[in-house]
Amino acid sequence: MIQFVLRRLATSAIVVLGVSVITFIMLHGMSGSPGRAILGVQASAEAVAAFDREHGYDRSLFVQYFTYLGRLLEGDLGYSYKLNQSVNALLAENAGRTAMLAGVALVLAIAIAVPLGVFQAVKRNSIGDNVLTTLTFIAYSMPVFLLAMLLIQVFALGLGVLPAQASQSSSTFVIFTEPRAMLLPVLTLTGITVALYSRYQRSAALDQLAQDYIRVARAKGLSMRLVLTRHLLRNACLPLVTLIGMTIPLLLAGNLVVESVFNYPGLGLLFFNALNNQDYPVLLGYTLVAATLTVLGNLLADLLVAVSDPRTQRA
């Protein structure tokens, strides 16, 4: 097991380093002059040249990358020249809020999707299954922004029972202190995620239901509830565990839309604005953090699967 973990950790580190190289080259390679992008089309050529010189953009890409890497090893992700703050501070300010929103939505989605998927598998082709299938297909095929706008239209502008924007507090724990203000953003992210997870869960549960060990368990006289909770659930959840690991970047991307529509500044929006402003240090910092989270998410998923099914450790 330890060897497995070490092997996966080493692979993860290489992936993160590779992402940093590729992102750095892509961002800097496609840009003729970051100074021009930052200072605008009407800035003088002298100002642009001075800006590029001050930030080292007049040096070779090779030198720039290794300077960046050197700072990175000291934990310095750079300084945003648009937001006038260190990237570390910006990520720290926004990460908690994003993590809280995504985390709550994720937990809710799992809590809803797992029993929902199992229920649909057990009640395959029933009215309930068909209704739920229809609803999840609609939610699954619906763009996040559309679901968000519909919820705002109905609950905020129409019925007026919930605010149209998320809480404006800068607290990380705003979900708990102002749950009413956070209901629509959480509902949007949860809705989209449930639709995805429940489909996978239903499919995985159907596969397991057809397995011999389920029949044996039933033949031994075990109640359906015990069969489901003791035998089916653990095995049917394995594909979902992998999926959850892979969903972390999707959740971050989903957050961008939710943050944008519900006026909830977080990591996704920080990245989006940095992209518009060509704020390279923020773009690099975010990409690196997102890559690390994705790799860690996958690693965690692999570990959970390995614990659940030791055969995978040999793979």
Place this chain on the structure above:
Amino acid sequence: MSGVRGRRALIAATLATLLPLAACSGGSGSGGAEGTGGDQAARKSGSQTFGELPAESGTPKDGGTIDIAQQPGAGPYYMLPIVPGAFNSTYVTYQFQRLMYRPLYWFPEGASPKVNPALSLAEPPEFSDGNKTVTIKLKPGYSWSDGSPVEAGDVVFFIDLLKAALRKNAANWGGYTPGQFPDNVTSAKATSADTVTLKLEEAYNPEWFTADELTSVVPLPAKQWARASAGGPILDASEPKNAEAIYTFLDKASRDPAGFATNPLWQTVNGPYRLSAFDVTTNFYAMSANEAYSGPQKPRIKTLNFRPFTSETAKFNQLLSGNLTMATVDQGHVGQVKALKAAGYHVYGAPRLGFNFIMLNFKDTTDNVDKILGQRYVRQALQHLIDQPGYIASKGMYNGAAAESYGTAPASSPYAPKNVATAPYPYDPAAARKLLEDHGWKVVPNGATTCERPGTGPSECGEGIPQGQTIRFNLFYRSEPQLHSAVSTAFSSEARKLGIEIAVAPKTFSFLIQNYNVPAAPSKAGEWAMSTWGGFSTTPYPTMTGTFDSKGSGNVGAYNDPETDELIRASVHGEDRQAVQAEMERLRTELPVLWLPTAHTIWAWKDTLSGPQETFAALPTTVLTPEYWYLR
């Protein structure tokens, strides 16, 4: 049987789910349609304003709080009123700093983008010595919030500090153009407590120097800020070494947003408001009234909350919910203006101070593009293919929220010639065709128009254009918003009908300005013939020095016209205060670019907020004067 039941259930479930969606989308759609129809009167095609300004109403009273929306992603990130290019925007200078630090010369005056003597800290400047000496006399009675008067030394302190900033790095001031202010000031002296004398390197047009250069000067509290460290001694900023140390200290404090509202430095103000809160995470900030404000109108509203927004959609939803006192309305929501009015908002817009265009590249030698665009009649023909009134009326383009414009400033500018909103070459494909045929081209509609009569005579194609030459351009447009795509495609389609091929392709704004911008990337000059990304902002006195003069550092398309050079020189260095009008007229007809409509900048504010009409008329220039406003 169960299968049938299942299918019925499926259909029922589908309908149950779709009905509310249909209701929602239907509601929004009809709202939008009603809004569009209902505001026709307010949005006549090409109208110079969007809607009408409401008359001042109610009895002015003190107190209250208003909530103003920040522009998404445009929070203020710098305090010192010498804003580096990276942080510079009208939102930072006009909507943030100006409320705390008043410029020496204020603009606009109502809707007119000109110097406003009533709100300026100084009397109009006097020019002497053949316009090489400027004497500025400060008005009596203006003071800092600590009670000390605003003095000539504060003006000179700003200039000393600005020079120190630029010595360190040319990017340290967003308003810097090499050779212009402060490079052109050889000496700045406080000759008395209320008089500043500037010696200039050469003679300048007084109107230009006042409206475009002196409006950038912001007196700073020398007796408080001329230090190299917190609590350090007051230094003589006229010594360059001291000025650099002071700038370094103030710049560092300006790079600490967490301290914006708490650092005692920034509490000394001479504007009607001072910063009282700043949230680094959300970028929310609040300003409270400066009770010691010594300007013509003491602030009535006690607190201004500037609410941050992540998107135009989020901002508009808050407007509709009635949770904002005022905000801008972007082009994407123009169709829902009626809903805003129903929610109790006044809505008004006008063109910003600037102009929009399709940039032409006179240096692109690919397939003789430079030779073809160099012919004035070709540019005229191309302008004839642009249907500004049609673009403005189109729901897919400006949706009624723009003004016709054929010059470098809006019609509201006191410097603009009267015909600036009159098309020199109106939409007329037949006229365009005639122009080409009269100059030796065989026009093949939807085919390839070719030059039949090469040569330089009046009825020939022009210098450098060989027989058989076709007219082919590429046009790169900004990929968002969708407006640029719609305009470019319409233009290309019209050109195609005359046998002119314009291949359109989207690029990001960042890519366009980094790559298809001659001064920035001359090596790419052969890659683009036309580009459109929006437009330029202009200064109150709208000369195009640096932009359309042949040696201008920002002459993106390398336009070269000796007569324009002369007119620009007269605008900047001549005696005639209205010289810029002749320059604008020349550019209007010579077409260094192809003119596009100028979109309205639209504001919505609650009908419970009122004040003098002219203070709301100034909103499209993004300048706020909330000290005049009150809640009814």
